[in-house]
Amino acid sequence: MADYPARSKYDDAVAENYATVRFDPKVDLRERKIVRGLANLCEPFTTMLDAPCGTGRMTGEFLDKRITALDVSASMLKHVQSMQGVHSVLQGDIEKLPFPDGTFQLVLSVRFLHHLPDEGTLERCLTELARVSSGHVLVTYFDTFALQNLRRWFKQRRRKRPGHRLSRSWSTFSEIARRAGLEPVKRRCSAPGFSEQWFVLFRKASTGAPKGTA
Numbered sequence: 001m002a003d004y005p006a007r008s009k010y011d012d013a014v015a016e017n018y019a020t021v022r023f024d025p026k027v028d029l030r031e032r033k034i035v036r037g038l039a040n041l042c043e044p045f046t047t048m049l050d051a052p053c054g055t056g057r058m059t060g061e062f063l064d065k066r067i068t069a070l071d072v073s074a075s076m077l078k079h080v081q082s083m084q085g086v087h088s089v090l091q092g093d094i095e096k097l098p099f100p101d102g103t104f105q106l107v108l109s110v111r112f113l114h115h116l117p118d119e120g121t122l123e124r125c126l127t128e129l130a131r132v133s134s135g136h137v138l139v140t141y142f143d144t145f146a147l148q149n150l151r152r153w154f155k156q157r158r159r160k161r162p163g164h165r166l167s168r169s170w171s172t173f174s175e176i177a178r179r180a181g182l183e184p185v186k187r188r189c190s191a192p193g194f195s196e197q198w199f200v201l202f203r204k205a206s207t208g209a210p211k212g213t214a
């Protein structure tokens with residue numbers, strides 16, 4: 001399995017910060033709305049996986065579903081364990097998910113893929129997320145062509161410290177997703193050109209007709 005900072009950096013202190021002050025409430029709300037809007041395109045569905053769930057930011061948005069929450073960090077999971085209405089909370093690794101093929105109708109993975117260090121690991125993770133889905137996979141990725149990304153690049157250069165967050169162009173990202181067996185249905189960003197974070201709803205290549213176009 002690949003080693004990268006995000007796999008081990010979420011200890012108790014980082015988790016507490018993530019759960020309380022990490023997000024501007026407006027940004028958080030905007031992200032939840034986008035995720036909810038894309039997930040609505042998959043209705044009707046009842047089973048869902050949120051991986052990594054972190055402190056349950058997105059898990060909490062789907063308590064009307066039979067939702068399973070998974071993360072590698074026990075510290076992050078403590079915040080989800082106290083949440084009412086989550087079907088199951090598990091510690092595990094996205095590179096090797098402890099579920100049979102096609103367990104969930106929707107698989108969600110928010111603010112994770114940009115932490116992965118190389119394309120091989122990205123493809124392995126997407127393949128694993130696709131494997132446990134019977135229909136759709138909703139993920140985020142960081143897009144190269146965004147002012148936020150340029151700003152981060154300049155900051156890193158000035159500090160002479162390489163960053164751990166990797167952005168990719170849509171053509172590169174969608175090609176890796178295609179190799180993982182995923183076809184895009186719809187793609188959204190809260191501020192295209194400025195924000196580097198994009199949300200993409202994929203369907204498994206073998207499932208029915210798309211309800212939208214990317």
Ligand SMILES: C[S@@+](CC[C@H](N)C(=O)[O-])C[C@H]1O[C@@H](n2cnc3c(N)ncnc32)[C@H](O)[C@@H]1O
Pocket residue numbers: 006007008010051052053054055056057058070071072073076092093094095109110111112
């Ligand atoms: C930025 S947080 C995102 C959490 C949540 N999806 C959200 O949007 O708030 C990244 C999470 O990825 C988890 N993580 C990193 N590598 C992982 C892996 N290989 N398997 C499962 N979780 C992992 C971390 O523990 C952390 O909780």
